[in-house]
Amino acid sequence: MIDQGASKINKSHYIDVRSDTVTKPTGAMREAMVAAEVGDDVYGDDPTVNTLQKRVALLLGKDAGLFVPSGTQSNLVALLSHCQRGDELLVGDCYHIHRYEAGGVSVLGGVMMEAIATDHRGCMKAAQIVKAIKPDDLHCPISRLLCLENTVSGHVLDVADITTLAIAGKGCGLSVHLDGARLMNAAIKLGVPACDIVKAVDSVSLCLSKGLGAPAGSVLVGSNDFITRARRMRKLVGGGMRQVGILAAAGLYALDNHIERLNQDHEHAIRLAEQLNKINQVTIAVDQVDTNMVFMTVPDGSGVALCEYLAARGILLGEGNNVIRLVTHLDIGVDEVDQLAAEIANFFA
Numbered sequence: 001m002i003d004q005g006a007s008k009i010n011k012s013h014y015i016d017v018r019s020d021t022v023t024k025p026t027g028a029m030r031e032a033m034v035a036a037e038v039g040d041d042v043y044g045d046d047p048t049v050n051t052l053q054k055r056v057a058l059l060l061g062k063d064a065g066l067f068v069p070s071g072t073q074s075n076l077v078a079l080l081s082h083c084q085r086g087d088e089l090l091v092g093d094c095y096h097i098h099r100y101e102a103g104g105v106s107v108l109g110g111v112m113m114e115a116i117a118t119d120h121r122g123c124m125k126a127a128q129i130v131k132a133i134k135p136d137d138l139h140c141p142i143s144r145l146l147c148l149e150n151t152v153s154g155h156v157l158d159v160a161d162i163t164t165l166a167i168a169g170k171g172c173g174l175s176v177h178l179d180g181a182r183l184m185n186a187a188i189k190l191g192v193p194a195c196d197i198v199k200a201v202d203s204v205s206l207c208l209s210k211g212l213g214a215p216a217g218s219v220l221v222g223s224n225d226f227i228t229r230a231r232r233m234r235k236l237v238g239g240g241m242r243q244v245g246i247l248a249a250a251g252l253y254a255l256d257n258h259i260e261r262l263n264q265d266h267e268h269a270i271r272l273a274e275q276l277n278k279i280n281q282v283t284i285a286v287d288q289v290d291t292n293m294v295f296m297t298v299p300d301g302s303g304v305a306l307c308e309y310l311a312a313r314g315i316l317l318g319e320g321n322n323v324i325r326l327v328t329h330l331d332i333g334v335d336e337v338d339q340l341a342a343e344i345a346n347f348f349a
């Protein structure tokens with residue numbers, strides 16, 4: 001039996017740090033959604049979607065954008081638009097595209113994935129990319145695309161990191177896609193415009209439903225030709241939506257109101273890491289907390305019991321064995337951070 005404890009937490013108000021995808025649309029965001037002008041987006045007729053696509057393309061310094069339902073679909077559509085059957089892409093071994101997208105590009109596109117080792121920040125080296133490219137030999141797949149990611153598990157790769165890798169890939173004839181699900185966290189942390197980070201890459205996927213707090217949606221950006229191909233691929237994978245301006249309006253609201261505030265999520269993550277680090281049984285590399293993710297190492301065998309203890313007190317953590325991820329976001333303030341740290345300390349006490 002789980003001890004229900006004498007928690008002060010109101011059970012209807014969960015402290016949910018499993019991911020930044022769990023945020024609920026704010027009242028003002030919902031009002032923007034209700035007021036959205038809509039049309040049939042498969043015909044290109046939804047004015048709010050069209051505005052959002054242009055807005056994100058401008059933000060990221062590319063020609064055009066395409067609104068898609070999810071980050072996974074945005075990456076898939078990008079990869080299918082860059083590659084043909086029998087091609088291969090190079091991707092960091094810990095990146096979302098390689099690990100957590102159900103192998104979609106291989107299943108649906110016949111594209112092989114070659115995983116490149118990443119360091120503790122999720123970065124690769126230019127020499128690894130050059131070395132991994134296959135020779136022009138009939139025994140080999142054709143190396144076509146390099147996939148980058150930023151942030152990587154909360155770590156920020158800076159402008160030089162991304163530019164160096166992209167130039168290495170392009171120098172060998174590859175196109176370059178960047179999974180920027182949390183690119184705005186990187187831009188805010190670095191204090192540079194997002195377009196500077198992605199200048200050297202061909203396509204970028206930006207999620208609106210992570211730290212930016214929209215209920216759904218990502219925007220894929222790239223050249224006009226690339227987005228024309230991507231529009232066809234989006235239809236192929238069933239991602240053509242109709243009066244979807246109500247979701248695009250949430251995205252526009254998020255771009256107007258939720259970018260600068262990402263800084264608060266980063267401060268909250270540091271505050272949380274510092275408090276947890278004072279608990280003897282918990283290990284955290286506080287200096288590795290770049291943005292909104294904290295990775296806490298707990299003694300072997302205690303992770304599941306900790307998660308159950310906290311769940312009984314209205315706190316949700318991502319399940320893990322002894323390394324547990326905690327993600328700060330729009331619905332986590334200082335009070336939630338302090339309460340969370342106190343309950344974890346109670347567990348170990």
Ligand SMILES: Cc1ncc(COP(=O)(O)O)c(C=O)c1O
Pocket residue numbers: 021069070071072073096097149151179181182207209
């Ligand atoms: C880095 C990264 N890329 C892509 C995705 C996929 O986004 P979605 O869950 O919207 O499919 C995620 C989801 O968490 C992610 O963390």
